Amino acid sequence: MPPSSPFALLPRVDRVVAHDALSEARARLGAALVTRLARETIDAARRDLRAEDGGVCPTEDQVAAATACAAAAWLGLRARRVVNATGILLHTNLGRAPLAPAAVAALADTAGAYVSLELDLATGKRGRRGAFAERALAEMSGAQDALVVNNGAAAILLVASACFGGRDVIVSRGEVVEIGGGFRISEIIARSGARLVEVGSTNRTHASDYARALESCTAPAAILRVHQANFRQVGFVGRPSITELSDLARASGALLVDDQGSGARGDLADLGLAGEPLARAALDAGADAVTFSTDKLLGGPQGGVIVGRTSLVSLARRDPLARALRLGRLALVALEATLEGWLSRGESAIPVLSRARLGEAVQRSRALRWRTELEAAGIDCEIVATRGEMGGGSQPGEGIASAALRLASRAPHDLAARLRACDPAVLVRIEDGAILVDALAIAEAEERELVVALLAVLVGDRVG
Numbered sequence: 123m124p125p126s127s128p129f130a131l132l133p134r135v136d137r138v139v140a141h142d143a144l145s146e147a148r149a150r151l152g153a154a155l156v157t158r159l160a161r162e163t164i165d166a167a168r169r170d171l172r173a174e175d176g177g178v179c180p181t182e183d184q185v186a187a188a189t190a191c192a193a194a195a196w197l198g199l200r201a202r203r204v205v206n207a208t209g210i211l212l213h214t215n216l217g218r219a220p221l222a223p224a225a226v227a228a229l230a231d232t233a234g235a236y237v238s239l240e241l242d243l244a245t246g247k248r249g250r251r252g253a254f255a256e257r258a259l260a261e262m263s264g265a266q267d268a269l270v271v272n273n274g275a276a277a278i279l280l281v282a283s284a285c286f287g288g289r290d291v292i293v294s295r296g297e298v299v300e301i302g303g304g305f306r307i308s309e310i311i312a313r314s315g316a317r318l319v320e321v322g323s324t325n326r327t328h329a330s331d332y333a334r335a336l337e338s339c340t341a342p343a344a345i346l347r348v349h350q351a352n353f354r355q356v357g358f359v360g361r362p363s364i365t366e367l368s369d370l371a372r373a374s375g376a377l378l379v380d381d382q383g384s385g386a387r388g389d390l391a392d393l394g395l396a397g398e399p400l401a402r403a404a405l406d407a408g409a410d411a412v413t414f415s416t417d418k419l420l421g422g423p424q425g426g427v428i429v430g431r432t433s434l435v436s437l438a439r440r441d442p443l444a445r446a447l448r449l450g451r452l453a454l455v456a457l458e459a460t461l462e463g464w465l466s467r468g469e470s471a472i473p474v475l476s477r478a479r480l481g482e483a484v485q486r487s488r489a490l491r492w493r494t495e496l497e498a499a500g501i502d503c504e505i506v507a508t509r510g511e512m513g514g515g516s517q518p519g520e521g522i523a524s525a526a527l528r529l530a531s532r533a534p535h536d537l538a539a540r541l542r543a544c545d546p547a548v549l550v551r552i553e554d555g556a557i558l559v560d561a562l563a564i565a566e567a568e569e570r571e572l573v574v575a576l577l578a579v580l581v582g583d584r585v586g
């Protein structure tokens with residue numbers, strides 16, 4: 123093989139960029155970026171040709187196809203809509219709570235326009251960002267004041283930075299936890315400048331453990347209680363009540379802060395969520411502040427909340443970090459609409475909670491309708507009773523009764539990948555080598571898209 127000829131045959135960049143296979147990539151990413159991807163593909167081909175054993179020079183079509191793949195991979199990184207057939211209602215990787223229709227409408231109305239974010243329209247003067255949300259949250263939890271920030275982790279960081287003043291914070295060893303996404307209570311406290319004092323043991327911490335720590339610390343700032351999100355301890359376990367801790371904290375001039383996480387608003391025992399703490403209950407029992415997220419059981423967009431005593435909340439509000447951790451305007455608009463829904467209609471305004479309460483019989487009848495359509499196309503499947511989950515850090519318990527389509531497949535992972543490639547993507551769970559399409563988290567408006575995706579992939583599956 124003559125040494126220079128294969129390189130001379132490499133396709134030209136401009137011809138590759140103009141190739142029909144790249145028309146969608148050009149339209150969506152722009153010619154400049156597609157040119158760079160084409161150049162990278164050609165460079166890679168040149169390196170292959172230089173390698174010891176030479177190789178075959180790729181054609182223009184081949185280089186264009188490889189460039190189209192690279193462009194598709196890039197575009198695939200975009201957050202796309204997903205039909206959630208996993209049976210997990212608050213799936214953190216899927217953005218937790220889908221918004222209520224009123225929140226979606228509020229976004230549609232304001233997102234492309236200006237909003238009175240920090241302007242009081244009654245006076246025409248500067249107003250406070252989040253004033254309605256904070257008043258509503260204080261009202262709903264019986265707190266003196268509330269502050270809204272970017273997420274639950276930010277709420278804890280801000281309380282620790284603003285209110286613990288670099289002093290000692292006492293936490294039970296059973297609660298020095300990692301909540302997910304690398305978020306660790308110990309690291310947040312360290313970053314705030316406070317000093318973590320661990321007490322008790324992993325499974326049991328007594329009031330006397332806290333009392334001893336409060337006595338031996340020279341400057342105890344607070345007791346921090348952290349809800350055991352994402353896991354459950356059973357058996358020989360125990361920890362003091364909020365009332366006991368609040369008495370101890372008060373006696374030594376320390377604060378009591380309860381990180382609840384989920385933002386539950388009512389009794390969810392019938393959904394197997396008996397252990398979810400309520401902000402109002404903790405404040406009534408003597409906690410000085412409670413922190414939680416707005417995109418878990420509250421059903422809103424990403425956000426975090428501090429509710430509690432005015433003195434503590436206003437310290438947090440005045441802290442320089444508050445500006446860095448503030449909630450964005452899109453999330454704030456959606457949160458305020460969600461809170462108005464809670465005030466006017468309660469739980470029924472919240473999609474994840476309505477879905478959780480549909481019950482197994484209704485879920486089964488929906489799954490039956492889907493099965494009828496699949497069977498008409500010659501696809502066999504069965505309906506099974508399942509236990510879905512609330513997710514999002516609520517305690518894993520006995521689960522929520524639901525129903526699912528069960529699709530036997532020789533290659534379930536391959537099938538799941540093809541469902542993920544649909545538009546919208548469909549995310550299923552795989553159990554015992556079969557695909558489960560759980561009805562629990564699927565909205566009525568998504569049923570058509572779900573069936574269309576299943577038909578497209580499964581009919582293809584039989585042919586292929």
Ligand SMILES: *Cc1c(COP(=O)(O)O)cnc(C)c1O
Nearest residue numbers: 273274275349351382383415515
């Ligand atoms: C979810 C959770 C957090 C973190 O909240 P984000 O909104 O995800 O930042 C903190 N603490 C507890 C107990 C939680 O459940």
